[in-house]
Amino acid sequence: MKDRYLDFVNSPFGASVARSIGLPQPIVLRRHAQGRPEFGGIAAIGAGPSPTLFEPLITLLTSIGMTSVAHESALGWLPVAARHGAMSGRFEPRSPGAAPNDRVQALIFDATGITDSTQLHALYSFFHDAIRSVAKSGRIVVLGRQPQSCTSPRAWTAQRALEGMTRSLGKEARGGISSNLVQVEPGADIEGALRFLLSPRSAYVSGQIVHIDTTPVTQPADWNQPLAGKRALVTGAARGIGAAIAQVLADRGAHVIGLDVPQAQDALDQTMLALEDAWPSQGAHTALVADIAAPEAPETIAAALLAVGGIDIVVHNAGITRDKTIAKMTEAAWDSVIDVNLSAQERIDDLLLDQNVLHAGGRIIGVSSISGIAGNLGQTNYATSKAGVIGRVQSMVEPLRARGITINAVAPGFIETQMTARIPLGLREAGRRMNSMSQGGQPVDVAETIVWLASPASAGITGNVVRVCGQSLIGA
Ligand SMILES: NC(=O)c1ccc[n+]([C@@H]2O[C@H](COP(=O)([O-])OP(=O)(O)OC[C@H]3O[C@@H](n4cnc5c(N)ncnc54)[C@H](O)[C@@H]3O)[C@@H](O)[C@H]2O)c1
Incomplete structure (x- = not known):
């Protein structure tokens, strides 16, 4: 559906009206586009004491073609970059009125x-x-540790504090800038x-903790085709989010089995x-007609x-709403x-796992909702089901670990x-x-997150719930 307000404030006339009367001015977000480079520009690096991730970070930045500058909190970055033959320098704070091309593309802070x-x-x-x-x-990315894995109460406390910082940065940054916290186990x-x-x-x-x-x-x-040779089931694939998931899966190399009623x-x-x-070299994908709720x-x-x-x-995307307050809701x-x-x-997962239809090293991704996190008026049934999707993820992490299968959920806003x-309206x-x-x-946006x-x-990412909600005010 079209967002006419977004179009309006991004027209020259609309922008000046919005500015003069103080209306919010959302920007058209930069999304992946075929043929446009995914990465580039400069990352500014900051760090707390004893950062541990400079080596993998410089390897990553080099391989994606980003250069870096080191803030005074992270001067240890410079010798590491030099050792890798990577261009780097010192970060200079932006002076007011400086040209936009002085800007950096990412801020990365190693808080581990x-x-x-x-x-x-x-x-x-x-x-x-x-x-x-x-x-x-x-982009803003803060790298920390999982608080529960810290051995001292003080370290646990400080690592937990990073969540407040990262989420507040997402709310202050504006301009389509996202801010996320990645909790990295040592060696991950x-x-x-x-x-x-x-x-x-x-x-x-934005505002997520992974x-x-x-x-x-x-x-x-090939990082552009990470799913080459993989087969993926998407339920509810006929339209909406499910159709987008099927498209991004195919774009990234997977053979898609799309299911709908x-x-x-x-x-x-x-x-x-x-x-x-769109991707003729992959041949035909598969359409599967079934009602997932049918006993068979x-x-x-x-x-x-x-x-x-x-x-x-396996992507469990099919979902329905039947909204009414609980007193008025039919059974x-x-x-x-x-x-x-x-x-x-x-029921579907249990059988696919019992019969080894889902291969070892496989992936299960459920589609929850921010209603499942925050609850929502008129959606007791829906929010219950979507909170259950999160419970399913959490309860299945350990049983699936031995088979190398990860299970995660996305929670769209x-x-x-x-x-x-x-x-x-x-x-x-x-x-x-x-x-x-x-x-x-x-x-x-939901599809890209699922494909990641x-x-x-993403073998080391399991039991996570990633909200795709632009850091919605509703919910955590
Ligand atoms: N649109 C949003 O803002 C939003 C927000 C949070 C969560 N979600 C979730 O994302 C998922 C997709 O939402 P959407 O907006 O694309 O919905 P949609 O209604 O546009 O599409 C859902 C698809 O699922 C199919 N489906 C429904 N019941 C089915 C069944 N029993 N068996 C097989 N297929 C079935 C439908 O035919 C349809 O093609 C849902 O799980 C929804 O709850 C959506």
């Missing part, structure tokens, strides 16, 4: 060595000096997560044919997937939402689809604007 609240001052020094230097649609591979969080693919992901464990990672041979068969066929037209669905789906040799990625509305959005997924087009406008990006997300979690480089 912070073990005491007094050391948090380094965050102040860096971000106080650097925040005004970030370009529009720039950060490349996949940082490539995503520094790229335009994460345009609508945890990476030390599971060994196989880097893709019989009533949506025409739309599903069109979506799957469009994939073949797990067997039907497992048989269809076994017929193509099993599956590597059927409660039952159908819980069944489609939650119980059906459990307000995304422009037919589902949100049905929301009454006033509520819809509020949903769109009440986030740090002052706009709704696009289906592709599905990638081989």
Whole structure:
């Protein structure tokens, strides 16, 4: 659905009207576009005491073609960069009125060595000096440790404090700039997560905390085609977010098995044919017609997937709403939402796992919602089901670990689809604007996040819930 306000404030006339009467001025977010370089520009590096990630960081920046400058909090960066033959220099705070091309594309702060609240001052020094230097649609990434893994209460406390800093930066930065915290276990591979969080693919992901464990990672041979040779099931693929997931999966090299209900068969066929037209070298993708809530669905789906040799990625995207306050809600509305959005997924996963249809090293990604985190008026059934999706992720991490299967969820905020087009105008406008990006997300924003979690480089990311909500004010 079109966001007319966004178009208006990005026209010369609209921009001047919005400026003169103080209206919010969301920018058109920079998203991935075919043929446009994904990375470039300068990253400014800051750090607390004893940073641990300079080596993998300089390797990453070199491989994605970004140069760097070191803030005075991170002067140890300069010899590391020099050792890698990488161009670097000292960061100079941006003087007022400096040309926009003086700006940096990313601020990266290594906080992994912070073990005491007094050391948090380094965050102040860096971000106080650097925040005004970030370009529009720039990126802020803070690297820390998982608080629970810290051995001393003081280290735990200081690491937990990073969440408040990172989230506040996301709210202050504006201009499409995102701010995220990555909690890195010692020795974990950060490349996949940082490539995503520094790229335009994460345009609508802000205020998030991602945890990476030390599971060994196989880097893709080609970072543009990380899913080459993988097969992916997407439920609810006929339209909306599911169709976008199918497109990004195919774009990144996967063979897609798109599933939807019989009533949506025409739309599903069109979506799957469009994939073949866009990426002819991959051949035909597969359309599978089934109602996931039907009692026979797990067997039907497992048989269809076994017929193509099993599956590597399962994306549980199909979902429905039947909104009413609890007093007015019919029993059927409660039952159908819980069944489609939650119980059906459990039944399907259980069979796919029992019969080894989902290969070892596979990926399961559930689609939750910020309603499942915050609750929502008129959505007791929906919010219950979507909170259950998060519970499913958390409860399955350990049982799946031995098979190298990761399980994560994305929790979209307000995304422009037919589902949100049905929301009454006033509520819809509020949903769109009440986030740090002052706009709704696009289906592709959810799809890009799912594809990142599905990638081989995300082997160390499991049990996470990543909100794709532009840092919505609703929920955590
Ligand atoms: N749009 C948003 O803002 C938003 C926000 C948070 C979460 N979500 C979640 O994202 C997912 C996709 O949402 P959307 O906006 O694209 O919705 P949508 O209604 O546009 O598409 C959902 C698709 O799922 C299919 N589907 C429904 N029931 C099914 C069943 N029993 N079996 C098989 N397929 C079924 C539908 O036919 C449809 O093609 C849903 O899980 C939704 O709850 C959406």
